[in-house]
Amino acid sequence: MSTLTFPSPLPSPSEDCEQLHKAFEGWGTNEGLIISVLAHRPAAHRREIRRAYAEIYGEDLLKPLDKELTRDFERAVLLWVLDAAERDAVLANEVVRKWSPGNRVLIEIAVVRKTEELLAAKRAYQVRFKRCLEEDVAAHTRDEYRKLLVPLVSTYRYEGAEVDKSLSKSEAKILHQKIKDNDYSHEDVIRILTTRSKAQLLATFNDYHNEFGNPINKDLKADPKNEFLSAMRAIIRCIICPEKYLEKVIRLAISKTGTDEGALSRIITTRAEVDMKQIKDLYYKRNSVALDSAVKKDTSGDFEDFLLALIGHEGA
């Protein structure tokens, strides 16, 4: 569920544009005003604001934002103003260009998003970068990671709830056998993880657990240093419970010495209107402290105010 709060009724897009323009004018920037507008408008309305701003003031809203804001606050706001599909495309492109085996953002985008959301992201990627996402992922990844990631981003998963029980049993067996043989990048493993529908995979993971005693991720912890296994575990967690996976990403982003502002911005801007409420609840359950408090403690200034507004902090 969304954690966004906004006034009802909403001001018109042109009124909001006027406010934003005022915030940019003169010496310094009125960041508080920017936050009070942008952080409290739903996606469709933000799209209208962007369109109206270009019409009235003759330039894309992103331009003055880029000029007036700085650092983490700027990045978070720019991500927020983009459409969900464009946002995913930009994030994917950043990651692909400096990809390393430890990076999980591609997995997050490819698996957490619904089928049509991933498709929209791929379309936006083509429009913006004049190449398709698959060709960039293929060109920048190697070996078993390429074998895994290219099908993962190319797939157009069926979204229905049908489950073939005999298939889930047999594929659980295949997965178990390949894991036992340490043949983690075997084509059957990749085929199953990257083409089956999520409903089918959930059934497969359940059968795995029932038949072989351990949840599949436990059996994939054999070598803690193996990045490929870690990638596979991430895929499986994103399928089983994306909110839990995202909670962990936030938790690690905050708890490390030094905060991973990039991860915080990414998760909060991409999930604020989707399932941030569930993520917050899970965060509290797991850490015994509200996400709001953790964000307050670990970030500061306008960046902090912006994030708090997006996660629905009272009075933000």
Place this chain on the structure above:
Amino acid sequence: MAEEHEALTSAFSGLGVDESSLLTVITKWRKQPEKRRGFRSSSPFFKPHGSFERCEDDFVRSLKVEFARFKNVTVLWAMHPWERDARWIHHVLHKAHPFNIIVEIACTRSSDELLGARKAYHALFHHSIEEDVAYRVKENYCSLLVGLVSAYRYEGSRVDEDIAKSEAKALGHAIKNAGTKDPVENYEVIRILTTRSKTHLKETFRHYSGIYGQSIEQDFADESCLGETVRCLGSSASYFSKVIDKAFGEEADKNAKDALTRVVVSRSDVDMEEIKAVYEKQYKAKLEDKIVKNTRGNYRDALLSLVGM
């Protein structure tokens, strides 16, 4: 009477059935069972069986197929292109028909047409195309096929010349080393052919000819999966005209004959003019003339209309 025998034999030879000739003879021979008996005695479709001429089972079977050709054209013509493509692919996967139909669809449709087929496949069969291909294809070209059906290629004109050159070399390298590793299992080959845009690939193939002196289609002159892929991506009109011509051949089997309907119906609105031009150049005959010669009846008329006669 010889005239009618000839008309009947001709009505049943070739693709489709000449319905109007049949009707003429049926009308002419009303109340004349001896004429029909005469036909049965002299026709290869009937064999003497004691006191009567028995109808050959093969004849009945082939009649069923030939009469159905016009029905198939009609149904396919009316269907949404996405549903057509989804059903063809499903048919290939579940009835073990030749893989080249999957290559054809994956490589000759536009990005959005292929995506549409994938959507239709979801709706009709409750699985994704890639999951069924990955699961059911056991041959070594499985990875290539999965990549081809999963592609959502960029459709713009932007090409990176350096990349095109280096990828042409990579393809050449894989082909030269075919002895050590089958190029269809080579990950670089698969990457290049299944992710690059079609414009980019045409440029890459152009560089290939420049570097190696032969076109990449010539280096894959056989009918392997890789060969078909490269032909469909390099010059689809040439590929289609070859498929059409095979349907007219003496040794054409069921799949080759069915391909005529598939190609004409699926390309009629797209690039039929180009195919006709390439066909004439390649086979020194007009496609319309070949159709008139080798097909019959309503089926023939339907094909001629779709081909734009």
